[in-house]
Amino acid sequence: MMDGGKKEEAGPSHGGATWDKRKEEEGDSEEDDHHQDPLAAATSFVPGPLLSLKDQIEKDKEDESLRRWKEKLLGCLESDLDGQMEPEVKFHSVGILSSDFGEINTPLPIKEEQSNSVLFMLREGSEYRLKLTFSVLHNIVSGLAYTNIVWKAGLQVDQSKGMLGTFAPQREPYIHMLEEETTPSGALARGTYTAKLKFMDDDKRCYLELNYSFEISKAR
Numbered sequence: 001m002m003d004g005g006k007k008e009e010a011g012p013s014h015g016g017a018t019w020d021k022r023k024e025e026e027g028d029s030e031e032d033d034h035h036q037d038p039l040a041a042a043t044s045f046v047p048g049p050l051l052s053l054k055d056q057i058e059k060d061k062e063d064e065s066l067r068r069w070k071e072k073l074l075g076c077l078e079s080d081l082d083g084q085m086e087p088e089v090k091f092h093s094v095g096i097l098s099s100d101f102g103e104i105n106t107p108l109p110i111k112e113e114q115s116n117s118v119l120f121m122l123r124e125g126s127e128y129r130l131k132l133t134f135s136v137l138h139n140i141v142s143g144l145a146y147t148n149i150v151w152k153a154g155l156q157v158d159q160s161k162g163m164l165g166t167f168a169p170q171r172e173p174y175i176h177m178l179e180e181e182t183t184p185s186g187a188l189a190r191g192t193y194t195a196k197l198k199f200m201d202d203d204k205r206c207y208l209e210l211n212y213s214f215e216i217s218k219a220r
Contacts (some may be wrong), residue, residue, distance in 0.1 A: 084138040089199065092173055095131035096120050105131070110210065118192060121215045125185040136167045140162075141217040143202035150195045152168040156194070183216050190216050 003199050095105040122128060143166060150158040164176055183189070197210040 014017050019098060023084070027049075047136075086167075087139040087141040087201070088137040089144065089167075089201075090135045090137065090142055091199070091208045092133040092135065093131075094210065095133070096122075096128055097131055097177075098122060098126055098128040100128075101132070102128050105133075107206070108210070110212065114212075117213065118215050119212050121217055122182055122183050123219050124189050124216055125219055127182050129179050129180050132164075132176045132178070134176070135171050135173045138169060140166065140168050141201050142166045144199065144200070144207075146197060147201050148195060148197045150193050152193050190218055 002163045009025075064100060091108045093105045093107050095103055097103045100123050101120075106119055110119075144164040145161065145162045146164065147159070162178065167174060189202045192213060193210070195212050197208070197212070198206065200206050
C-alpha cells in the first residue's frame with residue numbers, strides 16, 4: 001500500500017514498481033547585537049516546562065468564561081483530564097477506500113498472524129484512499145506524522161511520509177482521510193508487497209508501528 005497524505009513527500013525507489021555571520025568586527029555597537037543571525041537567535045530559544053491540560057485550565061479556573069473557552073477549544077472537559085502531561089494516541093482502525101471494492105476497515109492493533117497474510121488486494125491502476133481512526137488522550141499531540149516503507153521481493157520500492165497535524169484531546173475519535181493515490185500498472189507492478197507504517201510526533205514518540213502485506217492484481 002502506498003499511503004497518501006497532506007504535504008506528502010515521495011521517497012527514493014530502489015527497484016521493482018515505483019509510485020511515481022559573518023564574524024562581527026570589533027567595535028560594533030550594542031544595538032547591532034540585536035540584529036544577529038535569526039537562526040542563531042532561534043537556536044538559543046528555551047521552551048517552557050510541559051504542563052498538563054488540566055493544569056493549564058486550572059490556571060484560569062476563577063475566570064469561568066475563559067475556562068469554558070479553553071474547554072471548547074481543546075474539545076474536552078476538565079473532568080475528562082487526569083493531569084498526565086504526556087499525550088497518548090490510540091489508533092482504532094486503518095481503512096482502505098477504493099472504487100474496486102468500496103471500503104475495508106481493519107481494527108488495530110492487528111493480530112500477529114494478520115501481519116503475515118494479505119490484508120487487502122488492489123487492482124493495478126486503481127485509485128484508493130487511506131482512512132485512519134484514532135483518539136488523542138491526556139494532552140495535545142503536536143506534529144503527528146507518518147512514514148510508510150514498501151518492499152517487494154526483499155527490495156525497497158517506495159518510501160513516503162506525510163503530516164497529519166496537531167490534535168487536542170476530545171471525547172470522539174478523529175477520522176482522518178489521506179489524499180487519493182493510484183497504484184502502479186504493468187506486469188512488474190503485480191504481486192505481493194510487504195510494508196511498515198509508522199506514526200510519530202514532533203517529540204519522536206512512536207504511537208504505532210504496523211507491519212502488513214497487500215497485493216496488486218491484474219486489471220480487468
